[in-house]
Amino acid sequence: MNLRLFRQTLRWNRVKLLAVAAAAIGWGFLLPVVYTSFSEAFRQLVNSGTIPKQLLSFGSGNFFTLTGALTLGLEHPLSIAFMGIFAVGSTVAAVAGERERGTLEVLLARPIARQGLYWTLAAATVVLLAIIMAALLGGQIIGIVTQGLGNQINLGYMPLVFLNGLMLWAAFAAFGLAASVSFDRTAPALGLTIAYLLLNYFLEILGSLWTAVDWSQKYSLFHHFQPGNILVGKADLLDLLILGIAIAVPVVFALVVFPRRDLAAPS
């Protein structure tokens, strides 16, 4: 790992990081507020039978319990966008983008091994993801405390939620980096990574909305991010194991492929 490159990578992302972290805190804060304000109204609406229950179940989240509301917030497309900016956008641009711009060869003309470059970019990505995940959860904690909901939840489980969330997004980031080191252009790497992310999301949402195919959720990485279960003391280590494998496979792939790739002159 190269510390200078690591610092510079973080520096290049700092404005984006600050903006997304601020938005993530705001979004995290909003969920407990919405839960406090509308959960009873939602409950009455659903109990009236006007809206099928399935339509109010988004992933593993709902608005009827605090943990359900927090889960909903973490699996909402907005959270996915916040995390995806770094898990997909930054990782794909990290190598394929530099290659496309022609700056990768200036970088690799320095005494940096390709594995070293990979680990540096991976470490920087994990830091960026950790900050955004911490911002999301931090916002939620602020919301819980300010809404006086602290007695409904054990905040001591939050570090485990943080770890579970970070592992989920590290898995997508690992895939993005693997795609990034495999292509000379951003477009195919980005397309492949977004397709992977959307497929996982689709399987999770499909299974949660349509009970006949709820088996599809097992094949989604999102299904192995279970903040609701963790917050009620029902963490499943198998989820962490599966996410660990989902991280390890693309990491190994990238470490095998990247050093062996021919980096021809940019066309």
Place this chain on the structure above:
Amino acid sequence: MQADPIAVIATDGLTKHYGKVQALVDLTLDVRSGEIFGFLGPNGAGKSTMIRTLLGFLHPTQGSATVLGLDVTTDSVEIRRRIGYLPGGIALYDSLTGKDALDYLVDLQGREPVRRDELSERLQMPASVLKRRVRDYSRGMRQKLGVIQALQHDPELAILDEPTEGLDPLMQHAFYAILDDLRAQGRTIFFSSHVLSEVERLCDRVAIIRAGHLMALQHVDELLARRKRKVELRWRGAAPDLSGIPGIADVVIKGDVMRATLLGEVAPFVRAIASPSLEDLTIEPARLEEAFLEYYAGDEASEETRG
């Protein structure tokens, strides 16, 4: 092949294929310490492939290469620690200022920028210019920044891919002077180019590459000595007899002017024509361009056939 003990770069049967495309074929050459070595060839001849293989960006299909005595496949990181590299058509980080880009790159190099001030001054890149963002630089300024980043840490070996691309004539001459000074200080320069005049002006030895094959590897002087020169004579009275002078050919006489080509030594020719009736004599210097075109004549003929 036995490696040259003072070779800074040595390749032995270096071959690189991209699928069915042969980018380099059985290339064996050496670059000696303290010389400026020109690597000549038109676009697509394999120059950049060779350079990228030396830097470890590409993996040889066959053969081997060493740089500073280190194997390009196993010691690539150490090689890059000790060299300076200017890629062809260099791209730099647009969001950084020139100074920040240089600081960043030399920091990654792990060396002090001992030559930066001197290079910046000679290439007319003062602090006021280096404060500006790279995105605001012209092509020539980017190229100058590229030259500075390649040489600022005073590398033992500089590998420069078409270094004068985009430089104006004034800056080209400043760059040539920098290379002359580096050579005088014992540094080795390997540079690829298709600008024949600069290779002729700068290089001690040249390699000419065509479709991945090494066509020639010689001292520039030797290469030129084997080329035909154009000669023109003007005289009074009877035309001199040039028959029997070694190397004279293509004689054309028009009035009191004779034109011919001369291959080889000049002295026998000058001795033969020395007479009071000789009014004027012009011997054009042999040009690398002619040698180069000679090696590429086959390509042009085959292109015409294909066309």
